[in-house]
Amino acid sequence: MKIIADRQTLNHWMNGCAKEGERVGFVPTMGALHAGHLSLVREARKQCRRTIVSIFVNPTQFGPGEDFGHYPRTFEADRDLLEKAGCDAIFLPEVETIYPPGGQTVVAVEPLGSQLCGAARPGHFQGVATVVMILFNLVRPQVAYFGLKDYQQYTLIRQMVRDLAMPLEVVGVPTVRERDGLALSSRNRYLTEAERLQASALFRAMNRAQDHYRKGESDPRQLEQSAREVLLESGIDRIDYVAVREAETLQERECIETPPVILIAVRVGKARLIDNMVLSLY
Ligand code: AMP
Numbered sequence: 001m002k003i004i005a006d007r008q009t010l011n012h013w014m015n016g017c018a019k020e021g022e023r024v025g026f027v028p029t030m031g032a033l034h035a036g037h038l039s040l041v042r043e044a045r046k047q048c049r050r051t052i053v054s055i056f057v058n059p060t061q062f063g064p065g066e067d068f069g070h071y072p073r074t075f076e077a078d079r080d081l082l083e084k085a086g087c088d089a090i091f092l093p094e095v096e097t098i099y100p101p102g103g104q105t106v107v108a109v110e111p112l113g114s115q116l117c118g119a120a121r122p123g124h125f126q127g128v129a130t131v132v133m134i135l136f137n138l139v140r141p142q143v144a145y146f147g148l149k150d151y152q153q154y155t156l157i158r159q160m161v162r163d164l165a166m167p168l169e170v171v172g173v174p175t176v177r178e179r180d181g182l183a184l185s186s187r188n189r190y191l192t193e194a195e196r197l198q199a200s201a202l203f204r205a206m207n208r209a210q211d212h213y214r215k216g217e218s219d220p221r222q223l224e225q226s227a228r229e230v231l232l233e234s235g236i237d238r239i240d241y242v243a244v245r246e247a248e249t250l251q252e253r254e255c256i257e258t259p260p261v262i263l264i265a266v267r268v269g270k271a272r273l274i275d276n277m278v279l280s281l282y
Helices: 007-018 035-047 073-083 124-139 146-161 187-190 191-197 200-212 218-232
Strands: 003-005 024-029 048-057 090-093 143-147 169-173 239-246 260-268 271-278
Touching: 003 007, 003 260, 007 124, 024 035, 024 124, 024 271, 035 048, 035 073, 035 143, 035 169, 048 124, 073 090, 090 124, 124 146, 143 146, 146 169, 146 260, 146 271, 187 271, 191 200, 191 271, 200 218, 200 260, 200 271, 218 239, 218 260
Parallel strands: 003 090, 024 048, 024 143, 048 090, 143 169
Antiparallel strands: 239 260, 260 271
């Protein structure tokens, strides 16, 4: 497995793949890898001859007072996991490699980028869209893999790729969960034991909405309310949002016609937790 830090070496590696006609799958991450990230790598390996994972804690997607400085950095463990997973290369750039001095350009996907998590974290999605655009241009993969765990991010990247006619395919990979339903996240390590128990309410809340949807409830506000009740019953009262939206575009609807997605963002202890579920009738 090759570890690549600079643009020139990356270029060289990618040119080698291109010369051999190898399809390259790309998995962008911020490191602190867990089984969720590894399922993206597995998917990439199934579909592509070569897999490259980037590890870059992107400063521009963190707001002031957020956890950029404390975000877990566990490179050695990440490298071992990726080696075992059969990854071909890690792109591990410094900040200056991604953002050389003097840069002026950003990517804004609006209004989607200002809604939901974008409302609670101003500038976050502009940082995400910009870094993903730069990474795509540096890596030039045929396919990129994103977790459905970050559903708004996945939707936003697909929108960007469509709008800017970028020549690659974006694949969404299902969320990997703990036994009690909590979605794996690098930020779960911020939770105390008691908070960790509380956090399992997110999955129960989404399932409550799912039950109501199956019983015929089609008013998004009622579905949101049923999930919100589960969170409150479990003592989670710092709720950024509980939203039922159209699953393709994340647009708001008065009444549900196609299966929607429920999205939740809450604060538990020091962690901000997000999760979502596409509701189905069967
Ligand atoms: P991050 O390192 O948090 O930026 O995540 C990198 C990629 O892994 C993103 O596309 C995430 O959506 C994805 N991811 C994170 N957690 C999970 C999970 N539990 N299941 C599936 N994918 C995940």
